[in-house]
Amino acid sequence: MAREIPDATVARLPIYRRSLVELASTGAEMVSSAALADLAGVNAAKVRKDLSYLGTYGVRGVGYDVKFLLRQIGDALGLDIETPVVIVGMGNLGQALAHYGGFSSRGFPIVALVDASDAKVGEVVDGITISHIDDLAAIVDEHAIAVGIIATPAEAAQAVADALVAAGVRSILSFAPSVLHVPETVPLRKVDLATELQILGYYQQRESPAEGGNTDKSA
Amino acid sequence: MAREIPDATVARLPIYRRSLVELASTGAEMVSSAALADLAGVNAAKVRKDLSYLGTYGVRGVGYDVKFLLRQIGDALGLDIETPVVIVGMGNLGQALAHYGGFSSRGFPIVALVDASDAKVGEVVDGITISHIDDLAAIVDEHAIAVGIIATPAEAAQAVADALVAAGVRSILSFAPSVLHVPETVPLRKVDLATELQILGYYQQRESPAEGGNTDKSA
DNA sequence: TACCGCTTGTGCACCGGCGCACAAGCGCAT
């Protein structure tokens, strides 16, 4: 890759993309930074600076070509090709994720489901049969799986992360409320709902505004 | 009062708390910033600076009292009192959230469930009967609900957010992939899983991790 | 052609966060 895109910008690109998809569906062909900023809920100057990292795609006095911009952002995020995903841990959360169509439609088809419980293995969820965690490496290899989603209890999360890395998964998204250690080469992001609530708790009792700090986290 | 705690610190307090709970369960009475930093996956100096915003609770040459620190963090986050939560939208995700015990055990009991579909209203999930969205205001009032979780489709999210605010909810956590506008006084946090995957996609496709930049990774 | 209105691209100054590094301070051993 040629260009270095700042972390903060990368975190916003999916938001711009979502806004552009919406715009495109209304038939709009061009969009100004101000209009896009409004849709994405950010500052117009930030939109322009963010987009400038992708290249000089705007036209002064006119704006940006919606479809073209959509393709450029897609390319930057690597959405030009589908990225197969495996979900590990088919409990409450895993089941909900498996049923959700929003991943496939955004280029991240769920191609395999894995669990450690014999009670779950063999069960069919949303057309996919749950496999045993011991077969993870073979499954990842077979489907060329690039992303692993961890939806197991916190105690099992590190072991699952290790297994995913060993199996050749390239990046990981974890829902387990625990600290995970993975090699530098494996991007890791985590979503901890209880933590989010506790953060809200602080601001709520302080009765202060602030909505920031959502799009940060590690690379 | 009114000690000002930086956003970045507030976001880490729940992590420290989790680590301390774990430590306490092992019988440890004191902990050094280095040990806590290791558990929380952050820098030791950062731990000390973060904790210093709460007060001067450490003892030089010794460390921090685990139980005392736990209580201080709990107080700062407002966890000394329970914060009742309502979930709006009982589809895939809403059901999973309702079944999850991790919220109640962390001071955020789910006391009400709401949906707009007549097919869902009346159904009992985890001991709670699903109510109609039209009754939201009464329900929020009755249970003194402070937090609303939005788990509806994106199209309905803004309307639901407005209804929650009107009903008197004090802060909102949204899972809908859309930009929401709420009054400054209502803290809002968003969790967008598809966005997380797209961010991972960017870092994943850039093969060379390079040498600069990427610190962290674990947390 | 010359001009005008509009929008981009970016220089710049500011701010919050980060982490190194060190003095201050505590407890224990002698």
Place this chain on the structure above:
DNA sequence: ATGCGCTTGTGCGCCGGTGCACAAGCGGTA
């Protein structure tokens, strides 16, 4: 009492992110 080892609390320089403000540049118009 004195000294030593360990850990806290924080000053300080650095860096990435933010948004204002403006020059550059495009399309349309007369």
